[in-house]
Amino acid sequence: MTDRLQEQGQAAPADTTVLSEGIAAPVAAETTEACLPEGFIRLGLAPELVQAVRDLGYTQPTAVQDKVIPLAMGAGEDAGRFIDLMVSSQTGSGKTAAFLLPVLHTLVQQQAEAEATARAEHERAAAEAAARGEAPPKRPKRKNPMQARSFKAATPGALILCPTRELAQQVAHDAIELVKHCKGLRIANVVGGMPYQVQIARLQNANLVVATPGRLLDLQRSQQIKLDQVQFLVVDEADRMLDLGFADDLAEINDLTAARKQTMMFSATFAPRIQQLAMRVMHDGGASVQRVQIDTPQEKHANIKQTLYWADNAQHKRKLLDHWLRDSTIDQAIVFASTQIECDGLANDLQQEGFSAVALHGALSQGLRNRRLMALRNGQVQILVAT
Template sequence: MTFETLGLDEALVRALTAAGYENPTDVQSRAIPAALAGRDLRVCSNTGSGKTAAFVLPALMKVLAARQDPAQKPKKGEVRGPRILVLVPTRELSMQVAKAASSYGRFVNYLSVTSVVGGVPYPAQLKALRSPLDILIATPGRLIDHIGSGKAVLENVEMLVLDEADRMLDMGFIEDIEHIAEQLPAGRQTLMASATFAGEVGRLAQRLQKDDVERIEITNHTEKHENISQEIMWADDLDHKHALLDHILTDRDVDQAVVFTSTQIDADRLADRLNEMGHSVAALHGGMPQGRRNRVLQGLRSRHVRILVATDVAARGIDVPTITHVINYGLPLKAEDYVHRIGRTGRAGRSGRAITLAERRDVSMIRRIQHYTTLPIPVAVVAGLEPSRPAPD
């Protein structure tokens, strides 16, 4: 199967070819035809599976179809609002989706893609909302602010996309999402992507989607991540953990690395420590101003930053193929976040390495992670830096 046989417009196929894409992934080959047929979708697929393109490409097809309809052309001075609305949990993911939409739509004349997220001044967002707009990518909280002020026009939305719906519910956005959905036309198309549709996520999907929804599950959290080697290194204490981290980061096989911490304070402190040691490093967490976060991400993509020290705000939404290592300096609060963390490496068919630096107090979380993934994580040691006690069972 090719992108041409999926029924995509020539302009989109040309952009995909220019971006280096040859054939659709499994999730794309199943989701795109169903979306083009107007079906609502529930998509479960792993990180790096091409999920973003699976909903961005059908969205761009709706934009192209509207360009052919004279009745869809706005009158002079009329604010029609977006045709496509994408809700995402974080600013970082909004940037990734916006980049994908602009890349795949590079040959769509006058395509307008705008992000509305927290941490960005309101005036620039208000100006964008008043301008001709095709695709709006938003975090629920900030969009609610614009709805409350009457500045967000959503009556012409044809497609609603909820990306990482489970994450948005974890962050407490369920009431915001339902309020936003109430502002949209009842006949809209709704696409949802989530790690699971069990529990509250499934109930939300039932409320937002039509009865004849198309369910697409490519894989689940038990995927083996065969291109990512995983290991645990047990540390006696914080000094021992630092020694192990220093050894790993001096390995010549490390191209770029993401080091995950449990808290914002730990991210800042560890980044300062690594900077003093001479590493090209930057911190990334939710307590930083948006402009600074944007600069950090750009530095990572341009390879000016070799080591990113981040909280789980970066566990999803960062797609940098040159990240060779993920290091869990602090363990995640939830087992499923471990899967999203290690998915930052091994992108685009490359190999990756995920190393967890664990102390005795982390045993229960290690057990939960292994139960969740249904796979044991091998124990590794560094010669000369062995722990003083045997590894826990």
């Protein structure tokens, strides 16, 4: 899946590189009709999820999905037993679907089993009532979860942690696309920069919550969400979690979800600090965790060229940047700055020089950040200057 799914199906410009995680590389148009999603069926996924994948235009799992999904579902020799996983794979290789699909599959199965049990219990009670000559018992009336009087603490069965709100929103949108054929399965997104009341309303009856650690703990401390029923914990981009200082928050969330069945950690590398984090949050101190590494960290993308240029001083560096940005073959570019002040200053300077440029950093409001990202996706902005 690409980031265009976040914008309600709006396609990205043809000349814009899509950077978000995907399910799989789309199959060529001429072969799509002849190729059903045998790969996802072979993995044993629920039919509702296979249909959602088919709707998105994908037929075969990527390498990381092919390896991780059966392990995460407890298939093969480990049938029925959930194991902890540490997964490392390239950006764009489909890691998001590699953890969403197995978690959603198990939630779908558990929901079906609960409904079957409730149905059997109702039929038994109805039969007993009929034997006594009484009217059958009525089914419990479903409450409207959006009414304030029915608000209660959410008790999700699965929790996915992301280091940034943009990534959490992307993962949540991807999850929503995957459950569109799954009746009654609810996804909630909990991130900073959004109104509390809106998020509390969306948390009602949520089965899977995608969150950033800070806002999640805020809502937990105010008793809007309980984490003691979480069965599956996924830590996405664990290396960035540590870079952004979330180690203590992860330790607290680990304690709050101590009864979970499975922990999955996805990271760009298996660096020593990531292994130390895994020992803190995995079962048995990480002794039984299984590692999956699809690509080595040194393996570069075939479509990316990296070049280093030396500059004599700041003035020389700015002249080089101006030279590159005036290249007529460049439709869009992202320029990274080290500080928010430098980011704003460079964006303003580029605007003065006639470029269509905007700044993006953490001090801006969430609404403004969203609008600027949308403008970039729509091709209305040529240069994004970001921290």
